[in-house]
Each structure stands twice: as C-alpha cells, then as structure tokens.
Amino acid sequence: MASAAAVEHHHGPPPANRSSRVEPQLLGMLLFIISEIMVFGAFFTAYFFIRVVNGAEWPAQGTELPKLIAGVNTAILLSSSVTVHWALESAKKGNRFGLQAGITTTLLLGATFLFIQVNEYVHIGFAPQDHAQGSIFYGLTGLHGAHVFIGLTLLAFTTLRAFRGHFTPEEHRGVEVPGIYWHFVDVMWVIVYTTIYII
Amino acid sequence: MTHSSVMRVPGLVRGAWATLLGIAVSAALTVAIRAAYGYDPLFDGEAITIVSLVTAPLFFLVGIGAFSEWFYWAGGKPTRPEDHSSHGAHSWKDYFKVNTDHKVIGIQYVVTSFFFMLVGGLLAMMVRAELAAPGSQFVDSNAYNGLFSVHASLMIFLFIIPVFAGLANYVLPLMIGAPDMAFPRLNALSFWMLPVAGTMMTLSFFAPGGSFATGWTAYAPLSTEVPLGQMFFTVGVQFAGASSIATALNFLVTIITMRAPGMSFWRMPLLVWANFSTSLLVVIATPFIAASQFFVLLDYGLGFNFFVPEDSGDVLMYQHVFWFYSHPAVYIMMLPGFGIVSEILAVKARKPVFGYRMMAFSLLAIVLLGFTVWAHHMFVSGMQSWIRVPMMVTTAIIAVPTGIKIFSWLATLWRGVLNVDTPMLWALGFLTMFTLGGISGVMLAMIPLTIHVSDTYFIVAHIHYVLFGGSLFTIFAGVYYWFPKMTGRMFDQTLGKVHFWLTFVAFNATFAPMHLIGVQGMPRRVADYPEQFATWNLVISLASFVLGLSTLIFVYNMVASWRGGPRAGSNPWRALTLEWQVSSPPPIFNFDAVPTVVGGPYEYGVPGAVHGVFKPAGHPAEAEPAPQEGRARQPAGAVAAGSTDREQ
Numbered sequence: 001m002a003s004a005a006a007v008e009h010h011h012g013p014p015p016a017n018r019s020s021r022v023e024p025q026l027l028g029m030l031l032f033i034i035s036e037i038m039v040f041g042a043f044f045t046a047y048f049f050i051r052v053v054n055g056a057e058w059p060a061q062g063t064e065l066p067k068l069i070a071g072v073n074t075a076i077l078l079s080s081s082v083t084v085h086w087a088l089e090s091a092k093k094g095n096r097f098g099l100q101a102g103i104t105t106t107l108l109l110g111a112t113f114l115f116i117q118v119n120e121y122v123h124i125g126f127a128p129q130d131h132a133q134g135s136i137f138y139g140l141t142g143l144h145g146a147h148v149f150i151g152l153t154l155l156a157f158t159t160l161r162a163f164r165g166h167f168t169p170e171e172h173r174g175v176e177v178p179g180i181y182w183h184f185v186d187v188m189w190v191i192v193y194t195t196i197y198i199i
Numbered sequence: 200m201t202h203s204s205v206m207r208v209p210g211l212v213r214g215a216w217a218t219l220l221g222i223a224v225s226a227a228l229t230v231a232i233r234a235a236y237g238y239d240p241l242f243d244g245e246a247i248t249i250v251s252l253v254t255a256p257l258f259f260l261v262g263i264g265a266f267s268e269w270f271y272w273a274g275g276k277p278t279r280p281e282d283h284s285s286h287g288a289h290s291w292k293d294y295f296k297v298n299t300d301h302k303v304i305g306i307q308y309v310v311t312s313f314f315f316m317l318v319g320g321l322l323a324m325m326v327r328a329e330l331a332a333p334g335s336q337f338v339d340s341n342a343y344n345g346l347f348s349v350h351a352s353l354m355i356f357l358f359i360i361p362v363f364a365g366l367a368n369y370v371l372p373l374m375i376g377a378p379d380m381a382f383p384r385l386n387a388l389s390f391w392m393l394p395v396a397g398t399m400m401t402l403s404f405f406a407p408g409g410s411f412a413t414g415w416t417a418y419a420p421l422s423t424e425v426p427l428g429q430m431f432f433t434v435g436v437q438f439a440g441a442s443s444i445a446t447a448l449n450f451l452v453t454i455i456t457m458r459a460p461g462m463s464f465w466r467m468p469l470l471v472w473a474n475f476s477t478s479l480l481v482v483i484a485t486p487f488i489a490a491s492q493f494f495v496l497l498d499y500g501l502g503f504n505f506f507v508p509e510d511s512g513d514v515l516m517y518q519h520v521f522w523f524y525s526h527p528a529v530y531i532m533m534l535p536g537f538g539i540v541s542e543i544l545a546v547k548a549r550k551p552v553f554g555y556r557m558m559a560f561s562l563l564a565i566v567l568l569g570f571t572v573w574a575h576h577m578f579v580s581g582m583q584s585w586i587r588v589p590m591m592v593t594t595a596i597i598a599v600p601t602g603i604k605i606f607s608w609l610a611t612l613w614r615g616v617l618n619v620d621t622p623m624l625w626a627l628g629f630l631t632m633f634t635l636g637g638i639s640g641v642m643l644a645m646i647p648l649t650i651h652v653s654d655t656y657f658i659v660a661h662i663h664y665v666l667f668g669g670s671l672f673t674i675f676a677g678v679y680y681w682f683p684k685m686t687g688r689m690f691d692q693t694l695g696k697v698h699f700w701l702t703f704v705a706f707n708a709t710f711a712p713m714h715l716i717g718v719q720g721m722p723r724r725v726a727d728y729p730e731q732f733a734t735w736n737l738v739i740s741l742a743s744f745v746l747g748l749s750t751l752i753f754v755y756n757m758v759a760s761w762r763g764g765p766r767a768g769s770n771p772w773r774a775l776t777l778e779w780q781v782s783s784p785p786p787i788f789n790f791d792a793v794p795t796v797v798g799g800p801y802e803y804g805v806p807g808a809v810h811g812v813f814k815p816a817g818h819p820a821e822a823e824p825a826p827q828e829g830r831a832r833q834p835a836g837a838v839a840a841g842s843t844d845r846e847q
C-alpha cells in the first residue's frame with residue numbers, strides 16, 4: 001500500500017504557497033458574512049412582499065413598536081462595536097488591560113442588548129402567530145438576535161482566551177475575526193431597526 | 200472496550216449514542232417548554248420529533264468528533280495548527296471516521312453521494328413500476344407523491360450537488376498545487392452533515408402519514424399543512440445546504456489563497472474555474488433556500504403566518520425565495536460538470552481547449568445571469584404578469600454563454616485525434632444530450648410554450664436531459680477519468696463502454712418519449728393517467744428498468760477494479776495538469792515540495808509545453824535555473840500580485 005510508506009516518514013505537509021495577500025481566515029469570515037447577508041436578504045424579501053407588494057398595514061392594526069427603547073438598544077449595540085475595536089487595537093499594541101477591558105465590555109453590552117430585546121418581546125403585546133406582520137417582526141429581530149447570540153458565543157471564547165494570556169501584537173486573529181463578525185451584526189441591526197421600526 | 204472508553208473515542212459508536220442522547224434531550228426540552236406554557240398534552244410526539252430533527256444531528260456531529268478541535272480552542276487551551284495527524288486512510292475503517300485529509304474526504308463524499316444515488320434510483324424504479332400501466336398498481340397516490348418527492352430531493356441535494364463537491368475536493372487542491380484545502384476541519388464537518396441530511400430524508404418514509412410528498416420544491420402553503428414527514432425535508436435541506444455553503448467557502452479561500460507559485464488565474468485548469476464559479480453561486484444563493492425552509496419550519500412548527508393569506512401572509516413569496524436559490528442551483532449542478540468535460544475533451548483530443556479565456560468568462564457570465572431568471576419557473580403561478588417578459592428575455596440570453604461553451608468544446612474536438620475511451624464517451628454523450636436539454640430549455644423560456652406544457656411530462660423530460668444527460672453524464676465521465684488517480688487502479692474499459700452505451704440508449708428511450716406525451720398533455724406528479732398514454736408509458740417504464748440495471752455495471756466495475764484492477768501509472772491519460780504529476784494515489788501530503796507553474800494547463804500538441812515543474816524534493820536550491828528560483832522565493836502574495844489577473 002502506498003499509505004504504509006507514508007507512515008514511516010511522517011512529516012508535515014510542505015507549506016502551501018500563499019497566492020494572495022488576504023489572510024485565509026479573514027477571507028473565510030468575509031464569505032461567511034456574505035452568505036449571512038443573503039439569509040437576511042431572504043427575510044427582507046418576505047418583509048418586502050408582505051408590506052410593499054401586498055400593502056399590509058405596518059405595524060399591524062392596533063399594535064405599536066417601541067421605537068424609543070429599541071433606539072436606546074441600538075445605541076448600546078453600536079457602542080459595543082467601538083469597544084471591540086478598542087480591544088483589537090489594544091491587542092495589537094500588546095496592552096493586555098485594554099484587551100481584557102474592551103472585550104469584557106463588549107460582551108456585557110451585547111448581553112444587555114439581548115436582555116432588552118427579550119424584555120421587548122414580553123411587553124410588545126402581539127405574537128408571531130397573530131398576523132404576518134408579527135411573523136416578520138419576530139422573524140427578522142429573532143434572526144438578528146440569534147446572530148447576536150452567535151457573536152456573543154464567539155466573543156465569550158475570545159474573552160476566555162484573553163484572560164488566559166493568549167493574543168499578542170503578532171497573533172491576534174482570534175480577536176480580529178470575531179470582531180469583524182460583531183461589526184457585521186451591528187451594521188445589520190441598524191438596517192433591521194431602520195426598516196422594521198423607523199420607516 | 201468498556202462503555203466509558205467508547206464515549207471517549209470519537210467515532211460512529213459515540214455518534215450513535217450521542218444521537219440517542221440528543222433525542223432524549225429534545226424530548227425533555229419540549230416537555231419542559233410545554234409545561235411552562237401550560238400546553239396540553241404535555242407529551243406531543245410531533246413537537247418532539249421536530250425538535251429532535253434539529254437537535255439530534257448536532258449531538259451526532261459532536262459525537263463523531265467533528266467539533267473536537269473547536270471545543271479545544273473554545274476552552275481557551277493553547278491551539279495547535281492543524282497537525283495533519285489524521286491524514287490519510289490506512290484501512291477502509293478510516294473512511295468511517297472524521298478525517299481532515301481532502302483526499303479521504305473526497306472519497307467519502309463521492310461514495311456517500313453514490314449511495315444516495317442508488318437509493319434515489321431505486322425510488323425512481325418504483326415510480327416507473329407504478330406508471331407502467333394506467334390505474335393503481337401497488338401504491339396509493341399519496342405514497343406515489345412521496346416516491347417522486349424523495350427521489351428528486353435525494354438526487355439533487357444528496358447526489359448531484361455533493362458528488363461534484365466530492366470530486367473537486369479530491370482533485371482541486373492537487374490541481375492548484377496545494378497540500379490540502381484551506382480549512383481541513385471545516386471540510387470534514389461539511390462532509391459529515393451530508394449523511395445526516397440523507398438519512399433524514401430517507402427516514403421520512405417511517406414518519407406517521409408517510410414521507411414528504413410535496414415534490415422537491417415543497418411549495419407553501421401545501422408544505423405547511425401536510426403530515427410530519429415534510430419536516431424531514433425541511434430540516435434535512437438545512438443540513439445539506441449548510442454543508443454546501445461551508446464547502447463553497449472552503450473552495451473559494453483555497454483557490455484564492457493557496458495556488459502554487461506561477462499559477463495565475465489564467466493558468467488555472469477550467470475545473471478550478473468551474474468550481475470557483477459554482478462556489479460563488481452557492482455562497483450567494485444557498486442561504487435563500489435555507490431561509491425559505493426556515494419560513495416553512497416556523498409556519499409549520501410554531502404557527503407563524505408567513506404563508507397564511509388570511510393573516511396578511513403571502514404564498515407567492517415562497518416561490519420567489521425558493522427559485523432565487525433553485526434556479527442558480529441548476530448551475531450549481533451543471534458548472535462543475537462543464538469543468539470536468541473541459542479537462543477530458545482537451546486531454547482526449549490532444550488539443551488545447553479552444554477559447555480558454557472565453558470559457559472562463561462564460562462561467563462568470565452564467566453566475567451573474569443566473570440570478571436574473573428565477574421567475575421563469577413561475578409563469579403560471581399567478582404572479583404579476585409583466586414580470587414574465589423580462590424573465591423570458593434574460594432566460595434566452597443565458598443560453599448565449601452556454602452556447603459559447605458548447606461551440607468551444609466542438610472547436611476543441613475539431614481535427615483532434617480523438618481517443619474515444621470510457622471517460623471520453625461520457626463527455627461526448629454529455630455534449631449531445633446536454634445540447635438537447637438546453638434546446639428544450641430555451642423552448643421553455645418562451646411564455647406561450649411554458650403555459651402549454653406547464654406541469655406536464657415535457658418538464659420531466661427537460662429536467663432529466665439536463666440533470667441526467669447533462670450533470671450525471673459528466674459525473675460518470677469525471678469518476679472514470681479520476682478513478683486511476685484516486686485508487687491507483689485502472690477500471691475495466693470494456694465494461695465502462697458497455698455501461699455507457701446501455702445507459703445512453705436506455706436514457707433516450709426513457710426520456711425522449713416524455714417530450715411527446717408531455718406536449719400531448721400528460722400531467723406530471725400524478726400516479727394515474729388516461730388510457731391514451733398507456734403504450735408510451737409501458738415503453739418508458741421498460742427502458743427505465745434497463746437504465747437502472749446499467750448502473751449496476753458501473754457499481755460492479757468500480758468495486759471490482761478498486762479491489763483487483765491492474766495498477767494504473769501516475770499519468771495514464773498523459774495529462775498536463777498537476778494532479779497527474781504525482782503518484783496514484785497521491786502521496787499523503789500531495790507534494791513533497793510545492794510545484795511551480797510555468798505555463799497553461801492545456802498545451803497539448805504544443806512541442807515542449809510544460810504546465811508545472813517540480814524541484815527535486817529536499818534540494819530546492821540546486822537543480823533550478825535562477826529566474827524561477829527567484830520567483831518561488833518571493834514573499835507570500837507577491838506571485839499573485841505580480842501576475843495579470845488579480846481577482847477578476
């Protein structure tokens with residue numbers, strides 16, 4: 001067998017040639033975000049058909065969307081984009097306190113956002129089963145909430161590693177890549193907030 | 200092995216236990232939630248099944264060890280770069296474990312998808328047995344609907360799409376001179392989601408009320424109001440789709456960042472170009488089918504109102520979202536085949552591919568245009584009728600890049616010295632059959648004709664000319680072509696040719712008459728039909744059984760040749776592309792040293808033409824002339840930056 005010979009000199013593979021300046025991990029995250037944008041795109045398509053094509057009343061008759069609380073929540077989420085950037089810059093400079101403080105604050109801000117969101121669900125006064133507008137509202141904000149949760153999970157791992165002494169000015173992809181995802185989650189929220197609550 | 204040690208060793212045994220655990224957890228979770236909301240009854244089998252469908256596969260994937268390394272990272276332990284300790288397969292048992300070697304994963308993919316192809320084929324045989332005569336033979340109409348629905352879903356989501364990913368998984372890294380894919384662990388995870396999806400769809404036959412029976416299109420609101428079997432499709436598609444997106448992402452990153460020195464975009468083999476284009480389609484389009492099935496899942500399981508018109512829902516929205524994926528999906532199922540055929544025709548005609556750049560550009564054109572035609576599937580759906588005209592025009596236009604490819608292949612053959620062996624026969628068979636399928640496709644783009652033949656056997660004929668005569672023929676071509684590379688053995692050419700001719704004749708005898716009875720109005724997706732179509736249907740059924748049997752020749756040839764075929768040399772087809780410049784099967788890490796590419800991949804018949812050169816392993820500095828050494832030593836990124844092609 002050819003494989004038997006290979007076992008004897010068990011060396012690693014030859015290093016792959018790098019044919020692009022883009023980091024594979026960054027490119028991978030970018031492509032993942034593109035496909036995520038398309039998932040949101042499909043949900044916005046549903047929104048478009050129900051609200052624009054069919055002209056359903058928005059929000060549904062007799063319901064109201066808490067624009068103000070959601071606006072405060074938007075500010076909370078956006079500020080977490082700043083803190084995650086701070087964490088990355090600190091990691092690049094080798095400032096461990098900044099990294100730990102930045103990433104912890106991000107985690108807390110994100111969790112606060114989710115908490116307020118769930119609280120809003122409890123008090124909003126309609127359910128997804130009531131009408132298509134409700135389905136769209138819960139569908140889009142819920143989809144976004146799920147992404148916040150994924151982002152928080154990634155950031156929780158980063159936080160754990162930051163406190164265990166990982167990440168250096170040379171090696172900080174573990175902050176950078178989840179950070180990019182977090183920025184995506186934030187930008188996507190602005191779009192969701194604008195289309196669902198404001199317009 | 201004691202019980203506790205079984206749970207510590209990742210593998211199928213632990214995976215099976217984990218699946219059971221997953222079902223138990225789902226049941227507990229469902230009961231707890233129902234108790235919290237005060238629902239009655241507390242123990243609802245349907246709800247538990249739906250939750251289990253989503254949850255148990257995740258437990259399974261953890262159980263077989265697909266996530267082990269990621270848990271390691273997440274726990275904050277020091278990460279080690281992929282150490283390739285699980286590379287290579289040393290016995291057949293290794294194919295049943297999580298493996299990060301792209302060559303092992305490629306074979307896992309191909310064999311698994313052919314397994315589901317046989318299951319799907321068996322279902323097709325049952326469909327044809329039922330249709331052999333008018334009236335009801337042995338299934339009732341609902342069971343019949345289940346047969347063709349599961350047939351189509353398995354063939355599309357578990358065979359054609361993944362088998363192309365499997366072939367490319369094996370040969371693409373070799374072709375571009377990479378030691379592996381960019382993300383080997385993600386690659387393994389992508390594969391293991393497939394058996395999950397396939398098993399789920401197949402198991403739907405055991406669901407109360409029978410398997411899902413709404414076709415592979417699963418139109419809402421039909422799909423939100425049928426028995427539980429539907430959910431096996433809805434959730435199964437999610438796993439197949441996630442697998443396909445992860446693989447596509449992996450291919451794109453591999454192609455962009457891991458090409459050998461000197462391999463500019465314009466020196467990539469067309470198979471690489473084809474998978475580059477396909478992967479773009481998958482990353483952009485597949486999320487739409489995921490979303491469409493999320494909507495169905497929410498409507499079905501939680502009583503949402505996406506498709507309930509009385510509550511302002513919109514049923515046509517399903518079709519728009521679904522076809523925004525599923526039209527590009529026909530190119531996801533075709534472009535990799537275009538790549539395979541380009542490789543084979545050039546090698547077997549001993550000529551450069553005609554219009555190489557046009558071939559690449561037309562792939563990209565198809566990617567772009569593929570997103571502009573989705574509503575041609577909805578001409579009779581009752582959507583706004585003005586949408587039909589632009590969709591008719593774009594659909595006709597998309598035939599242009601496809602036509603460019605067909606004429607380029609013909610020009611490649613022109614005055615070539617054709618070596619018509621088994622892979623070439625399949626490639627030529629593809630060329631003829633796909634052209635016919637393409638022509639009926641252009642006919643179907645025309646609104647009046649579509650209105651006439653909508654939901655008739657004309658559609659069935661068209662899709663099988665495209666997906667069977669098109670995609671499947673290229674799959675057979677590719678499997679025969681790379682079989683010596685994958686196994687190190689040569690298959691039986693005579694049996695291969697018998698397989699081709701039997702399939703070719705039986706295929707045409709099966710599907711050509713369907714055009715005729717379709718135009719005469721025989722409806723598709725119905726278990727019964729009027730007496731006037733009886734003769735043709737009997738002919739079709741008999742031909743289809745021959746078609747089914749011809750597949751067994753293929754299976755026998757593959758199994759027997761793998762076990763005892765004569766040794767194949769490293770390059771039996773005298774091809775130039777890099778995968779043929781290493782041993783068969785390739786060494787465990789593909790290359791002892793990364794090759795340097797110095798010319799195009801298809802310079803057949805050009806005296807002294809070279810595609811890639813190898814430095815003697817271990818002595819990189821000695822044997823090479825200075826200019827190429829300098830080139831290979833340039834820092835990462837410099838090669839691509841210096842070439843003319845960056846990310847076109």
Ligand SMILES: [Cu+2]
Nearest residue numbers: 526573575576
């Ligand atoms: Cu189409």
